[in-house]
Amino acid sequence: MREELLRIENVTRRIEGITYLDNINFHIFKGEIMGLIPLNNHGKRQLIELISQNVSISFGRIYFNEELVNYYEHSNMTNNRVYTIDTDTKLVEDLKVIDNINVLNHAFREHIIKEKKLKVKTDELLKQLGIKIETSAYVSELSLFEKTVIELIKAVISGAQLVILKELSSFLSIEELSDFQKLIQYYTGQGIAFLYMANHHEEAYRICDRICLLENGRIIKVIDKKDFSEEILKPYIISFDNSKALNELNKSAGIFEFRNFVTENLKDISFSVKPGECITILDINNKGIQDIVEIFSGTGQPIRGDILLDHKRIDPINANHLLMNKIVFIPENPVRKTLFYEMSYLENLTFLIDYKLNKSIIDKKILKNIREEYRLIVGNDVDARDLTGLDAKALYDLVYYKIQLFSPKVVFIMQPFSDADMYLRGRIIGLIQKLKKKGIAVIILAVNISDNLTVSDRLLVMEDGKLLKNYDKKAIEIEK
Amino acid sequence: MKNKRGLYLFDRIFIVLMIIGIMLLIAFLHLISSALSRGTYLFLFIYAASLAGVCYFSYKWIYRPYKESNKVLRLFHEGYIFKGVFDLRVPFNHESYLAFQKFKEIIDTKELIEGSKKHAEYLALQNQINPHFLYNTLEGIRSEALIEGVDSIANMTETLATFFRYTISNVDKLVSLEDELTNVENYYKIQKFRFGEKLDFNIDFQGDNPIEILKARIPKLTLQPIFENAIFHGVERKMGKGILTLKVTATSKRLIIIISDNGVGIEEERVRKLNKKLRGASLEYMKEDKNKGGIALLNVNNRIKLIFGDEYGIYVYSKAGAGTDVEITIPLIME
Numbered sequence: 001m002r003e004e005l006l007r008i009e010n011v012t013r014r015i016e017g018i019t020y021l022d023n024i025n026f027h028i029f030k031g032e033i034m035g036l037i038p039l040n041n042h043g044k045r046q047l048i049e050l051i052s053q054n055v056s057i058s059f060g061r062i063y064f065n066e067e068l069v070n071y072y073e074h075s076n077m078t079n080n081r082v083y084t085i086d087t088d089t090k091l092v093e094d095l096k097v098i099d100n101i102n103v104l105n106h107a108f109r110e111h112i113i114k115e116k117k118l119k120v121k122t123d124e125l126l127k128q129l130g131i132k133i134e135t136s137a138y139v140s141e142l143s144l145f146e147k148t149v150i151e152l153i154k155a156v157i158s159g160a161q162l163v164i165l166k167e168l169s170s171f172l173s174i175e176e177l178s179d180f181q182k183l184i185q186y187y188t189g190q191g192i193a194f195l196y197m198a199n200h201h202e203e204a205y206r207i208c209d210r211i212c213l214l215e216n217g218r219i220i221k222v223i224d225k226k227d228f229s230e231e232i233l234k235p236y237i238i239s240f241d242n243s244k245a246l247n248e249l250n251k252s253a254g255i256f257e258f259r260n261f262v263t264e265n266l267k268d269i270s271f272s273v274k275p276g277e278c279i280t281i282l283d284i285n286n287k288g289i290q291d292i293v294e295i296f297s298g299t300g301q302p303i304r305g306d307i308l309l310d311h312k313r314i315d316p317i318n319a320n321h322l323l324m325n326k327i328v329f330i331p332e333n334p335v336r337k338t339l340f341y342e343m344s345y346l347e348n349l350t351f352l353i354d355y356k357l358n359k360s361i362i363d364k365k366i367l368k369n370i371r372e373e374y375r376l377i378v379g380n381d382v383d384a385r386d387l388t389g390l391d392a393k394a395l396y397d398l399v400y401y402k403i404q405l406f407s408p409k410v411v412f413i414m415q416p417f418s419d420a421d422m423y424l425r426g427r428i429i430g431l432i433q434k435l436k437k438k439g440i441a442v443i444i445l446a447v448n449i450s451d452n453l454t455v456s457d458r459l460l461v462m463e464d465g466k467l468l469k470n471y472d473k474k475a476i477e478i479e480k
Numbered sequence: 481m482k483n484k485r486g487l488y489l490f491d492r493i494f495i496v497l498m499i500i501g502i503m504l505l506i507a508f509l510h511l512i513s514s515a516l517s518r519g520t521y522l523f524l525f526i527y528a529a530s531l532a533g534v535c536y537f538s539y540k541w542i543y544r545p546y547k548e549s550n551k552v553l554r555l556f557h558e559g560y561i562f563k564g565v566f567d568l569r570v571p572f573n574h575e576s577y578l579a580f581q582k583f584k585e586i587i588d589t590k591e592l593i594e595g596s597k598k599h600a601e602y603l604a605l606q607n608q609i610n611p612h613f614l615y616n617t618l619e620g621i622r623s624e625a626l627i628e629g630v631d632s633i634a635n636m637t638e639t640l641a642t643f644f645r646y647t648i649s650n651v652d653k654l655v656s657l658e659d660e661l662t663n664v665e666n667y668y669k670i671q672k673f674r675f676g677e678k679l680d681f682n683i684d685f686q687g688d689n690p691i692e693i694l695k696a697r698i699p700k701l702t703l704q705p706i707f708e709n710a711i712f713h714g715v716e717r718k719m720g721k722g723i724l725t726l727k728v729t730a731t732s733k734r735l736i737i738i739i740s741d742n743g744v745g746i747e748e749e750r751v752r753k754l755n756k757k758l759r760g761a762s763l764e765y766m767k768e769d770k771n772k773g774g775i776a777l778l779n780v781n782n783r784i785k786l787i788f789g790d791e792y793g794i795y796v797y798s799k800a801g802a803g804t805d806v807e808i809t810i811p812l813i814m815e
Contacts (some may be wrong), residue, residue: 002732218752
């Protein structure tokens with residue numbers, strides 16, 4: 001007979017008049033991997049919060065370990081034995097691995113820290129799990145994958161019975177993900193349950209025992225492993241297949257090239273992109289593309305190699321020169337990183353325009369024209385005095401229209417679909433198509449395939465910092 | 481109502497407490513302004529600290545439970561909960577606690593009377609139909625069919641007889657899951673004569689020992705009405721093959737039964753409203769139009785909630801074009 005770890009019963013959660021969770025009902029068994037696919041992000045954060053902590057609810061009951069921990073009459077604000085793992089590590093970067101695992105832990109009862117003893121204990125544990133990580137290293141020295149592994153081990157040792165995994169594939173590469181999933185499976189054998197949140201059903205199908213779909217704060221479907229199929233999901237998801245929108249490449253104009261590029265982790269990379277073309281560089285083990293990001297953020301420099309635009313070298317290679325040459329970079333989660341929320345919509349939209357016009361003061365007439373032009377596209381959002389009232393869709397529009405207005409020659413996009421729900425992903429695909437239509441070369445840097453293939457003309461596969469394969473559009477279709 | 485009776489008792493208590501609080505505050509402020517020695521300051525400091533303590537204490541000890549009890553009463557009034565109202569975390573006072581227990585008793589007896597009334601109706605129905613007469617007739621048809629060599633008619637009559645016997649005769653409140661499942665299978669056989677190949681049904685046990693689970697107790701006629709619903713509101717209107725699945729999962733505390741169909745499904749807003757209705761026990765549904773559908777769900781849900789409590793019942797997952805899953809939850813009671 002199966003034991004239930006978590007049971008959520010008819011729970012409604014309303015905050016300041018907005019219903020975030022609407023009469024939801026689901027349960028997780030011990031040792032089960034429950035998938036959660038949010039069709040949109042409404043209520044997702046509130047659900048995670050509610051599972052972790054017994055915050056007040058408008059209606060319903062919550063049982064943890066068959067014990068009523070939270071109900072409509074009284075919420076005692078206690079924490080459940082739940083640990084959440086996402087991109088932002090909760091480990092202390094300036095402490096060693098052993099201290100993070102053993103000492104920063106509710107279960108640690110000793111008054112004196114015996115480092116040697118702890119190291120032996122931890123090494124043995126890692127050996128047992130088949131993991132090779134130096135336990136006396138500082139957490140800051142570890143890779144993101146290693147940090148995630150350590151976090152999971154720490155969670156289990158500190159007594160967590162349910163681990164929430166938030167969109168692992170947005171920060172782990174394919175190889176790392178498959179290693180991590182082995183560890184997850186090992187722990188399910190010990191009765192630990194997982195809530196595996198993923199944006200793509202293909203990913204969830206591979207590992208989960210059951211999957212539930214969350215839409216508008218309601219669980220609208222629970223699917224058993226036996227019933228996993230494309231067919232059963234069809235009525236619930238929207239398809240992004242708009243390959244006919246891909247336009248013919250403009251062959252006459254210039255070309256953007258990376259030639260014999262070498263950095264700490266990139267080994268002799270060469271590739272080229274034509275205007276209006278979109279390529280995806282898929283980094284299987286997450287080792288190379290971080291270096292490209294560092295060059296754009298100004299923290300890294302290439303050891304050797306050139307970047308060429310229209311057969312001319314860009315020299316020296318740094319962030320400012322790249323921008324001067326109309327090469328821009330959109331980081332991961334751009335709405336958080338590239339927008340100024342206290343500034344107006346128009347100020348954000350025209351942020352790069354002084355580079356384009358080479359003037360520091362922009363003529364009011366130009367601004368007025370831009371405002372009227374974009375009013376036709378985004379409506380009255382263009383009059384917004386600050387960005388706080390806008391929704392995610394409008395903010396993504398702004399990020400991409402800003403780039404479009406600057407009209408660069410090349411755009412690098414880091415993981416464009418990370419943390420975006422299904423509807424938003426459809427929107428982002430449309431925005432990237434618009435850039436392509438303007439004749440801008442688009443280079444997507446990614447650690448997982450997800451929706452990138454929908455917009456890409458070519459796929460370059462990178463492993464250990466080397467480019468291995470080059471698929472064109474037709475090959476992609478066949479692979480699909 | 482408020483106008484007629486003036487202020488409620490608890491409003492009055494709060495007003496009086498407020499006035500006392502303000503008076504203490506005035507005295508306190510006066511003491512501060514006229515404080516002379518260091519001793520007085522010390523006293524004022526301790527006084528202020530303890531006053532804050534008392535405020536915090538009364539918030540946690542009085543105000544919060546008062547608000548919570550109010551919420552429970554309001555939820556009861558709105559029909560979300562039914563039996564939950566009788567065990568407040570902090571009762572108002574001993575007498576009201578006793579009164580609530582009395583109400584509970586009265587409602588339970590009322591339920592009993594209601595139950596026996598229904599029982600009587602069943603009996604009356606039984607007499608009217610005269611089951612022996614019915615069974616004998618059906619047996620007659622069956623033997624006639626056997627003699628004529630028409631096995632299909634013989635089988636159909638036998639299934640119908642068994643179905644009627646189960647539905648009409650046995651009026652025990654709880655039966656075994658096995659009996660319920662057999663009844664569903666009989667019903668499926670009868671419908672199969674009508675739908676033929678268009679209808680498919682399978683039962684799926686999740687867990688190690690299905691034989692053990694079959695002994696679990698369940699209210700009579702819980703599954704068949706929902707199964708009937710799945711056929712007539714889900715599969716019948718659909719083009720192509722209708723597949724019905726019954727999944728049984730037992731945990732150490734609960735029995736979860738999911739009846740799924742791959743039929744036409746229900747649109748989003750209606751599912752939302754239906755689940756909202758299914759959340760509490762109420763008799764509202766009886767007034768509604770019987771042909772509207774979903775009545776069977778509400779009836780079974782009500783019976784489950786009245787027998788086992790608010791935390792059990794039915795929940796529906798559905799989407800237009802994607803079929804419907806009806807999840808029934810009851811406590812696991814073994815023989």
